[in-house]
Amino acid sequence: MPEGPEIYRVARQVAERVERKPLTELWFGLARPAEAAKVLAGQQIQAVETRGKALLLKFESDHVVYTHNQLYGRWMFAKPDRRPDTRRQLRLAISTGTDSALLYSASDIEVLGPEQLTSHPFLARVGLDILSSGAEPAAIKDWVSQPRYAGRQLAHLLLDQSFLAGVGNYLRSEILFLAGLAPEQRLRDLDEKARQRLADAVHTLMWRSVKTAGVTNAPDLVRELKNAGWRRRDYRHYVFSREGQACHQCDSPILRTTISTRRLYHCPHCQPSA
Numbered sequence: 001m002p003e004g005p006e007i008y009r010v011a012r013q014v015a016e017r018v019e020r021k022p023l024t025e026l027w028f029g030l031a032r033p034a035e036a037a038k039v040l041a042g043q044q045i046q047a048v049e050t051r052g053k054a055l056l057l058k059f060e061s062d063h064v065v066y067t068h069n070q071l072y073g074r075w076m077f078a079k080p081d082r083r084p085d086t087r088r089q090l091r092l093a094i095s096t097g098t099d100s101a102l103l104y105s106a107s108d109i110e111v112l113g114p115e116q117l118t119s120h121p122f123l124a125r126v127g128l129d130i131l132s133s134g135a136e137p138a139a140i141k142d143w144v145s146q147p148r149y150a151g152r153q154l155a156h157l158l159l160d161q162s163f164l165a166g167v168g169n170y171l172r173s174e175i176l177f178l179a180g181l182a183p184e185q186r187l188r189d190l191d192e193k194a195r196q197r198l199a200d201a202v203h204t205l206m207w208r209s210v211k212t213a214g215v216t217n218a219p220d221l222v223r224e225l226k227n228a229g230w231r232r233r234d235y236r237h238y239v240f241s242r243e244g245q246a247c248h249q250c251d252s253p254i255l256r257t258t259i260s261t262r263r264l265y266h267c268p269h270c271q272p273s274a
């Protein structure tokens with residue numbers, strides 16, 4: 001499943017093609033949003049934003065088209081008179097004179113009025129989106145330091161979309177490694193410096209993943225390993241999916257566990273529990 005950085009990259013591609021341009025087509029493949037979208041006729045898209053794994057198209061009247069890809073949704077792009085060769089079902093088509101942005105297979109598409117944004121079940125509880133909000137490490141540290149998160153284990157909390165939106169399974173393992181934190185630690189166990197390391201790691205890795213299309217490992221090391229002939233899946237991450245392989249930092253074997261029903265990888269030496 002794509003994580004926040006992947007959705008953010010797609011959002012930028014959608015924005016490049018349809019943001020602040022006259023639309024020649026705004027077509028919905030599902031009856032409910034098609035009916036609700038009549039209010040959008042003749043309007044332009046003012047902004048394309050993400051909220052974790054949701055993508056929002058903001059129109060001039062402050063109405064929003066909310067889309068969530070869940071497991072199957074996929075954006076594709078084409079010239080307006082062409083359609084990609086796919087058996088997928090087209091669910092949303094947005095075209096200008098020069099481009100089409102096409103959402104296939106997604107079933108979670110809604111047209112929301114400005115007053116519905118705070119009551120929408122996903123949007124009402126979604127946490128801080130580092131990418132769309134542009135939050136700096138200091139703001140991220142304040143966010144994670146809120147008392148309501150203090151008693152939760154880091155490994156559970158990092159998959160909770162009401163904490164940090166867009167952090168998914170590979171980012172969870174990678175953030176904990178870069179911050180040098182053990183998965184079972186709770187936020188209340190962390191001192192000031194450790195909370196700062198967590199905030200810095202989240203900020204660094206979310207933006208690094210946007211830039212590299214999901215390569216989270218240290219850029220210098222990636223360059224070195226690439227030159228040495230390593231394959232992408234072997235140099236891509238610090239620890240994720242590297243069970244039994246040597247930690248890039250200390251040579252200890254990487255361990256795999258299951259927390260919150262998802263696989264988690266860590267180096268017990270670099271991520272001591274106390």
Ligand SMILES: [Zn+2]
Nearest residue numbers: 247250267270
């Ligand atoms: Zn290590």
